Structure formats: structure tokens, C-alpha cells
Amino acid sequence: MSETVWQDYVERIEALAARSGLSFHPVEFEAVPDSFMMEIAVYGLPVRMPHWSFGVRYIYQLIQRHMGHSRLFEVVFPGNPGHAYLASGNGLAENVLVTAHVLGHADFSRNNMLFQRCQVQVSEHIVEHAASHARQIQQAIEAHGLERVEAVLDAALALEQHIDIDQSLRRSRYPEYAEPAKALADDQFRKRFAALEPPAGAAGPEAKKRAPVPPHPERDLLWFVAQYAPEMESWERDIFLAVREESFYFYPVFATQIMNEGWASYWHARLLREADFIPQQAYVDAIKCHSDVVRPVAADSQVALGLNPYHLGFCMWEKIVETQGLEAALAIRAQDDDFAFVRNHLTRELADDLELFRYSARDGQIRVLEPDLAALHEVILAPKYNFGAPTVMAQHVRADGTLELVHDHSLDGRGLDLERSRKVLDYLQRLWRRPVLLTTVNQAGLVLELSAP
Amino acid sequence: MSTHTDSRQPLDPAKWYDLFSRGARDWLRHDEKVRDSVRRHLPQIVAGGDLITGGARTVRVPVKMLEHYHFRLRKAEESEGAGQGKVKPGDVFADPSQTESSGEKGPGGREEGEVQLLLEFKIDDIVDWLWEEMQLPNLKARVGPSEETEWVREGWDRRGARSRLDRRRSFKELVKRRGAPGAIPTFTDEDLRYRQLARRRQPAVRAAVFFLLDVSGSMSDRDRKLAKTFFFWTVQGLRREYRSLETIFVAHTTEAWEFPEPEFFQVSGSGGTVASTGFAKVSEIIHERYNPASCNVYLFYASDGDNSMSDSAEAREGLAAITADACFTGYVEVSLGLSRQLDTETGRLFAELGAAGGATGSYALNDFEDIWGAVRHFFSAESRAAEGA
Numbered sequence: 001m002s003e004t005v006w007q008d009y010v011e012r013i014e015a016l017a018a019r020s021g022l023s024f025h026p027v028e029f030e031a032v033p034d035s036f037m038m039e040i041a042v043y044g045l046p047v048r049m050p051h052w053s054f055g056v057r058y059i060y061q062l063i064q065r066h067m068g069h070s071r072l073f074e075v076v077f078p079g080n081p082g083h084a085y086l087a088s089g090n091g092l093a094e095n096v097l098v099t100a101h102v103l104g105h106a107d108f109s110r111n112n113m114l115f116q117r118c119q120v121q122v123s124e125h126i127v128e129h130a131a132s133h134a135r136q137i138q139q140a141i142e143a144h145g146l147e148r149v150e151a152v153l154d155a156a157l158a159l160e161q162h163i164d165i166d167q168s169l170r171r172s173r174y175p176e177y178a179e180p181a182k183a184l185a186d187d188q189f190r191k192r193f194a195a196l197e198p199p200a201g202a203a204g205p206e207a208k209k210r211a212p213v214p215p216h217p218e219r220d221l222l223w224f225v226a227q228y229a230p231e232m233e234s235w236e237r238d239i240f241l242a243v244r245e246e247s248f249y250f251y252p253v254f255a256t257q258i259m260n261e262g263w264a265s266y267w268h269a270r271l272l273r274e275a276d277f278i279p280q281q282a283y284v285d286a287i288k289c290h291s292d293v294v295r296p297v298a299a300d301s302q303v304a305l306g307l308n309p310y311h312l313g314f315c316m317w318e319k320i321v322e323t324q325g326l327e328a329a330l331a332i333r334a335q336d337d338d339f340a341f342v343r344n345h346l347t348r349e350l351a352d353d354l355e356l357f358r359y360s361a362r363d364g365q366i367r368v369l370e371p372d373l374a375a376l377h378e379v380i381l382a383p384k385y386n387f388g389a390p391t392v393m394a395q396h397v398r399a400d401g402t403l404e405l406v407h408d409h410s411l412d413g414r415g416l417d418l419e420r421s422r423k424v425l426d427y428l429q430r431l432w433r434r435p436v437l438l439t440t441v442n443q444a445g446l447v448l449e450l451s452a453p
Numbered sequence: 454m455s456t457h458t459d460s461r462q463p464l465d466p467a468k469w470y471d472l473f474s475r476g477a478r479d480w481l482r483h484d485e486k487v488r489d490s491v492r493r494h495l496p497q498i499v500a501g502g503d504l505i506t507g508g509a510r511t512v513r514v515p516v517k518m519l520e521h522y523h524f525r526l527r528k529a530e531e532s533e534g535a536g537q538g539k540v541k542p543g544d545v546f547a548d549p550s551q552t553e554s555s556g557e558k559g560p561g562g563r564e565e566g567e568v569q570l571l572l573e574f575k576i577d578d579i580v581d582w583l584w585e586e587m588q589l590p591n592l593k594a595r596v597g598p599s600e601e602t603e604w605v606r607e608g609w610d611r612r613g614a615r616s617r618l619d620r621r622r623s624f625k626e627l628v629k630r631r632g633a634p635g636a637i638p639t640f641t642d643e644d645l646r647y648r649q650l651a652r653r654r655q656p657a658v659r660a661a662v663f664f665l666l667d668v669s670g671s672m673s674d675r676d677r678k679l680a681k682t683f684f685f686w687t688v689q690g691l692r693r694e695y696r697s698l699e700t701i702f703v704a705h706t707t708e709a710w711e712f713p714e715p716e717f718f719q720v721s722g723s724g725g726t727v728a729s730t731g732f733a734k735v736s737e738i739i740h741e742r743y744n745p746a747s748c749n750v751y752l753f754y755a756s757d758g759d760n761s762m763s764d765s766a767e768a769r770e771g772l773a774a775i776t777a778d779a780c781f782t783g784y785v786e787v788s789l790g791l792s793r794q795l796d797t798e799t800g801r802l803f804a805e806l807g808a809a810g811g812a813t814g815s816y817a818l819n820d821f822e823d824i825w826g827a828v829r830h831f832f833s834a835e836s837r838a839a840e841g842a
Binding site: 035038039042043047048050051052053054055056058059061154157158159161162296302303304305306307354355356357358359360361362363364365366367368369370371376379380382389390392407412413414415416417418420421423424427443 | 474475476477478479480481482483484486518519520521522523524525526527528529530531532533534535536537538539540541542543544545546547548549550
């Protein structure tokens, strides 16, 4: 009953959104049980490869849900058509809100350039690709056994953030040979020099020089291992590349979270206001739900040591539309990612309005710092650099196949967590099948080399 | 909108997720990995517990969830973050992520709490895992008076006790008799088949295992507990392996007493150490109750090794007498963290015996974590092969 009412609303909300200036690919809505919603949140994709680490996240999610935190209303996957999953427990009012919200996301993912670029690479069918990866891995388990496949996934998923988004997804191997040194300008001296008798013994064409591998420090560890590991099986390489493809899909979602969630929240609020066909009660319920979603973290306690990206993004977009107009807002949603968005559009005035502050934590004490807008931007953005991972690069492969990794501590400001890094090296070493070394710095700033085995 | 599917109708492909939870599947796999890793570290985990007194049949092991490791930056001594709320620069308050009290109303936390699992293991299972490849050293099949009889299944009969009705077999008979398909099958007495049992004689492998514990004043509480824990796991394991196993518990200071098992694990004493009294008591019991010709005799002796100097000769004699009868004598030296490595009065005694070709072994047990090392030392086939070589 409410199904048909809602279907009717969906069409009208879509029409309203299109009239308001949003452009999106068609979205297929599907109502699914809460348990399935939870799994989508855990895996990031409706069907994804099996791995025990997802089981851990699943339990955390279950605990969260039992404690009454975080209810999920919708998850939407970009594409053409897009797929939106709604919790079947949503009421009509919630679904009205969620529909508008989903259309905001659909508009964002179609028009934002970072999304576009990644979608060109990954194709618009990531949901199907991920399902086929899951099947591929299931087949690998049948063919090679769970233990071996798990060892590959342990390593590949541990490195899932270590990709190079500036390179193509389907990237070819390094050139085999070093480029010959560029010919110098043909001046008078060189002509006369060439006219001299050739010195004895310098006959024959110059042997081509092999390029070192990698020719430059390589950030895309998933790709590098898949391409250059000395003894990997081809099915193991395929798993690395499958994980890498999914990382390419996740990157824009990660790097535009504040913008994207803010944009969707801005639009669900705006479309609801303008949708005069929605009955009064449903509107009030939906707005109540909206204010739950975009409220600051822990609004009931006076101070929160974190930000709600929905709230921050929503407030920023409201301000942008108010001060610069809708046209400018549409351009910003097409061109920016969170880095540009926060730096350019989180103004002093807005930061004060929202009571944002910077703090330093030391020895169990929180100290509120002097206001400094640029520093505030960087603190908000710091967890987002480099896909949220330390800068670890492949630097050299020795003649015996030993892989040398290097951590750029000057960029990250401090060294790696040694215990965890050792474990990751252990994962990797099982696939690389030769020693793996990693250089970082210790607490005192001294260079330290970890190795596996 | 209903999510229930009628079983007679084909399943709606869009509803497959009702049947299958990937999260639960991966969670089970995680659980399995935790159990595997607990199992690998089991000796350390179970060794310290108060199992020997409790009588509980399960152990609870708190474990952390496994972490899938990623490269992470070291925890900074000083970190910065962004927050929201009414504060002034220079305000200072306690970091809620560092304080334990969760009930107090303060600023919202920054980190999610850690979840601990409580895994429960049956002691029988633990013993199964631990003793998978263990066996008594030098065990000989000694066919004596206590031959065992065992009931084994052997064939079928048309008559028998109801409880031994073999349904599968009976059904086959029914099918054979019925011939024509389609008719409703009914059983007749002709169809019924009962399993038959036959008594089979089996040469028994008898073993008597003596646990001799030094409870003199020089043994600290911790030493005693260490020794008893070693004995506890040994007894559990041996009982699992050998059905006709007799265990005898003897404790000594300057005298020796035999104890029933539960009391033995509670016993403590004071006074000097005269090992020969313990050996004499063991010899006495062997001759009273067991015939070494038809029974495998073992002695495991736990002590800190500080035997009284004046007892040297007697202890040597006493031990030699037992060794003559026993398949194996083992010496466990418990010492608190000091790795004196068997360089003690009693340690030398056993070393001499071993050098003279006696079936004996020694192990210095310094820590609870090493208990499994001790068990393995005495009971695994490989380590004995290495020792013999």
C-alpha cells in the first residue's frame, strides 16, 4: 500500500529534482532488510570478496546497532543506472527523505570530475565487477584452498589504500630499457669531433641499458607487486588487481565524503521543502529525521572531539548557495574534492558559526588551540591524505629479488607503527616470496630497517 | 510487504539475501582463526589457570579480536584534531578516550572501544589437542591377568534388543522384499535386522604412573603450583590416552605419604628434603600392588633439586631400585626463574642414572609457559628419539 504511494513520490521527487537543476542517471531503488543494509556498510559493496577482516567489522557494526547508534537508511552505488538500497524498515517519511537524498548522491557522482574519472577507469558497473571478483575468489578457493587464497587477500587488502590514483587503472609495465641520453645540440664542436677518426675499440652499436625496476619510487604497491613479484602465480596477481580495482572505486567516495554527504543532505532538505505534494505529517517526520542525520556529533554533550561530515558539508553547501548562488554551487560540486572544498569554502565566519575548534591531545589532556583557519582546514583534511594511509613506496628490487620499501617519514611527519608494519611485511613476504625490507624512522627519528623474514 | 517466501514457489532471486549472511560467514572464519591461534598458544594460556583445584570442565579464555594489519603511523605523543562545541582557546579538559569511566557525562569520545571475546574451551578438547601425538615412553605390551574384553559390532541378526535395531539395514531388507515400485511399504518382522555384538579379548596394556612431589620448605608456593600444574596436565593427558592406567600420588619432605588425587593437588608441607623417603615409598607401593613383569611402571618426580647432602647415597640407591623396575623415570626440576639447568643434587642423580644407560629424562621447568615444553619433552615420540640418538 505504502509501496505504491512511495513509488508515486519517487517519480514526483525525481521530476522536482530535475527541474531544480540536478542531473542524474536513472536510479534503481530496492528495499532490503536491515541485515543486508548492515552488510553493505561493512563490505562497501553489495557483493564483495570474502575475508575474515570483514567479519570483524561486521561484529563492530552489530555492536553499534545494538547500542542504538548509527541506523542506516540508504546506501547508493553510482553507475548508470545507479543502485540504491533502502532499509525495508524505513517508514514512508524516511523513504521520502532518503529518495531525495539518493538523488543528491546520484547527481554528485554523475557530475563530480573525480567520480567521473574513476568511473571511466572502473566502468559504471562496479557493483557487477565486485560480484565477479567475489566469484573469481570463490573459484580460487575451490582450486587452491582457503589458506592460500586467504594469504593473498591478507596481503592485498592490507595494501588496499596503496594505489596511485593519478595513474591509469589499466597501467602498463615500465619500459624495459632506459631511454638513451638525449642527443646534444649539433654545434660546431660536435661536428668536428665526429669527423675525427673513431677511436679504436669503440665499434658496434651501444648496448641498450636496462631500466631499473622501479625507475622511480612507486606508490601503487598493489600494481607493483602484481606486476613485478618474482614468483607470484597468475591467479594471485589477479586477486591483487581485483582489490586494486575496488580501491579505485572507493577512492572518490573517500575523498569527497564531506562534499558528497553534504550535497545529498542539502538536496534532501531543499527538495522536501519544495515538494508540496507530501502530506504535512510525512514532511514533519522527514524533517525530524533530517535533523538527526545532520546534527553535530554528540549534540547532547556540549563538546565533541570530532566532526559529523553530514553536518559540516550540509552547512557549507547552504552557505555556498546562499552567498554565491546555485550556478556556482553546481560548478563547485563538479570541480572540487574535499581538499579544495574545505580549503576554499570553509570560511572563518562559518567556522565560528559552527563553533569548530582545533585541539591538541597530549598525555590524556585536551587543550583547545588558538583559532587559525588554515590550520583548522589541515586538521580536518589530515586523515584524508593519500587515501588515509602512510606514504610507503617501493624503491628498489635487488638482484636477488629482495624488495626494498621506503616510508616517506618527512611527508607524514613521523615514523610507522613498527609492530603493525612488521605484520604487513609478513603478509607481503608470503606473496613476494623473497625478503621484503622497509625503511622508516623510529621514535628518536633514527633510520630503522624492518625486514621479513 | 512480506519477506517470507512460500517454500512451494520458486525462490525470488532478489531475495537471496534472506538466506545467507556474508558478514556472519566471514565472522565465523574470523572465529575459526582465533580458535586456531588460541590453540597454538594453548599451553601458555591454560597453564596459569586455577584448573587443578576448580574441578570445572571448561576454561574461559579472553581474547582480543584479530586485527587485520595495515601500515599505520606511530601514535604521536601529541596529536591534533578538530572538534565542535562552545570552548575558548586555552581550555583544558581530560581526554575521554584515555579515561575509563564511561558513565560520566563529558565530551564525546574519539575512539571506539575495544571488544573482547570470551572463548570457552572444554578441558577435554584442550587435552585432545595437546595430546594428539603424545604417548608414554617405553611402553611395552605386557599381557597380564587384566586382559580387557571389549564389545565390538559383528554382523546382524533377525532378533535382538530394540535399541540395536539397524534402521538402514532393515529398510534395505524391506526394499528388497517389496520388489514392485509404487506400493506403500510396510515393515514386517522379517525385515528387521539387529546389530550383534561380540565380546573380544584384548591384551591389556597396563601402566601405573607414580607422581612424586617434593613439598619441603624450600619449595615455594609457586614452585609447588608449577609442579602440580605439570602433573595435572600429564594426568589429564594420560587418562585420555590409556584406559587402564593407575595413578599414584606421593608427596615427601623428610617423610613420604601417599595421597588420593584431590588431596594431592592441595598438599603443602614444610621441613627438609630427603628424597630417598619418597623413592622408598614408591618402591614399597610397587611391590605391594604392582608386578613390574605385567605392568608398566613410571615415575615422575618434581622437586627443586635441593636434596639433603647426607641423603645422597640412599637416594641414589632408592632411585636405582625403582629404575630397575620402571619403564621410565622422569625428573622435573622446578625453580623460580633461575635457570640452574639441573645443576643440583637431584639433577646430578638423574644425570648419572641416564649416563649409566637407565631409561630416564630430566627437564628444568622455570615458568608456567614452559609446562607444555615439559609435557612434550617426556611424551612426544620425536623428542625421545632425539634424546636416544
